[in-house]
Amino acid sequence: MSTVYLNGRFVPEAEAGISPLDRGFLFADAIYEVVRYDRGRPYRLAEHLTRMREGLEAIRIAATPDFFGPAGEKLLEANGLADADAFVYAQVSRGAAPRYHAFPPAGTTPTVFAFARRVDPPPPPEGGRAILLTDERWGRCDIKSVMLLPNVLAAQKAREARAIDAILVRDGFALEATKANLFLVSKGVLRTAPNGPRILPGVTRGAAIDAARKIGLAIEERAFRVEEMFSAQEVFLASTTMWTYSLVEIEGRPVGGGKPGPVARMIREALVEEFRGARV
C-alpha cells in the first residue's frame, strides 16, 4: 500500500479522498508536475518549480509550489524509494467549491496531491513505433494542466496499434507526442518545435537541447512537417521518464533507417550522466 500526500498530510493511498466537488475533478482546473529523483535527489528541480509557478500564474491559482523539497523527499522515503530511480507527481487544483465556472470565493483552498512511484523500465532498446493523430488538444498546451483527455484517447489508440506513442499533428506539423517532445535530425541539424502555446516546454526537451549544444550539434527550434520525419536521419522522443527514445517506424513506414540513431543515444547518455551527477 503506497503512501500519498494530500493537503499537507501523508496518508495511505486507500484513505486519501478528495471532494467530488473539487474543481480538478469538475473542470480540469488544475496543473501538475512530474519530477524524477535519483536516489532522493531531484533532477532539474528549479525548472520544474518555475514551470509549476508559471502554470499556476497562467490559470491564476494562488498557491506556492513548495511541494517538491522536504515533502517530496519524505514521500519517497515513505514509499521505500529513497534509494531508487523514482518520480514524484504533484498536482495543484483550485480546490472544492459549489460548481460555478468562474473562480470560487476567496478562501477556497487549493488541493495539493502528490504520489511517488518507481520509474518504469525503459522500453526495448531497438526503438519504437509511433502513429500519427490529429492534435485535438486545447490552445494552451504550454500549460501543464490536467486537460489531458485528448492525450488519453491518443495514447490508447497508440497502445492498440502496438505503438509506443502517438505523434500529434496540427496543420501538417508534427508537434509532439502525448507525453514527450519530438525531435528529428536532418542534415546534421537537431530540430524540434519551438516553445509556444502548441507544445509543452518540456524540461527534458530543454536538457536535450543543452546536451546537443555541448556535443556541438546545430540546433533549430522550428516546427517540422510530417513528411520531413521520413527523410530525417533520426526521429526521437524526449521526456523526463524516458530521456530520449528513438522512433524507427511511423505509421508503418521506417524512419531513421529503421534503427536507433547516434544523436538520440549521445543525448540520452549525456542526460543520464547529468541525472546521476545531480547527486551532490
Added chain:
Amino acid sequence: MSTVYLNGRFVPEAEAGISPLDRGFLFADAIYEVVRYDRGRPYRLAEHLTRMREGLEAIRIAATPDFFGPAGEKLLEANGLADADAFVYAQVSRGAAPRYHAFPPAGTTPTVFAFARRVDPPPPPEGGRAILLTDERWGRCDIKSVMLLPNVLAAQKAREARAIDAILVRDGFALEATKANLFLVSKGVLRTAPNGPRILPGVTRGAAIDAARKIGLAIEERAFRVEEMFSAQEVFLASTTMWTYSLVEIEGRPVGGGKPGPVARMIREALVEEFRGARV
C-alpha cells in the same frame, strides 16, 4: 448540508470522497450532464441520456447512463427539491487507477457522482453584456466532457468585465458561450452554428430550434461571424439553466438595438411552457 450521490450511495456532501487517483481528477477523463427538473419531472431527459450515452461511447467509458431516473428523483427528495425548479448534475469518470495515460486495466470501475441544486434566479430582464474571447477549447467540444479549464478562464474574464458570459470566437466565427449556445436573428431568420465538433449540441439549443419552427421562423444552422452580430436584430444565449437570454451589448457595442428582442422572448416562453407542461 446537502446530500450527494456517489457510486450508488447517497451521502452527506462533506463525507463524499473520491480517490485523488480518479482519472476525472488526473486526466479530465470524464463526461457530465445537467438535467433540469420541474417539481421532480425532468426536462427532455431522453435527449440528455442519449447525449450522455454518446459521450461515453466517444471516449469509450463502459458505463450505462441510468443515473437520472429513480436515483435522480431520490437525490432531489433528499435535498428538499422535489417541489422545486432544480437541476441534477451527474458526472461519470473512467475511475481510479495507477496513473498511465492509456485506459486502465479492465475491471476499473467508473466513478458516478451527482448532486442536485436549486436553479439560480434568472439574470436581470433587461438583457446582458458579453465579451469576445478567442476559443481555446479542444477539438471535440461536441463531447460534454470536463475539459473545461478554458471555459473556466473565459467565464472568469467575463465576470471581471461584469458581463454575463464570454462569446468564444474561432477563425472569426462566434460559436457559442462558455456554458450556453448562441443565436442571432437576422432578416427574420434565426441562426446558430451547426452541430459538429466545435460546439456542444445543447438540448436547449435543439428545443429553441423546435420552438422557433413552431412559431414559423425560418432557421439556418450556419456559423456566423462576429460582425454579423452587430447588424442582427437580436442576439441571445440559450441554455438549460437560463432558457434564452438576450444580449444587449457585446464588447461595449450595443446589439439588438440595446434591448431584449421578441424572438428570444417568444422562444423562452415556449420553452418554459414545455418545461411546465412536461409534468404529466
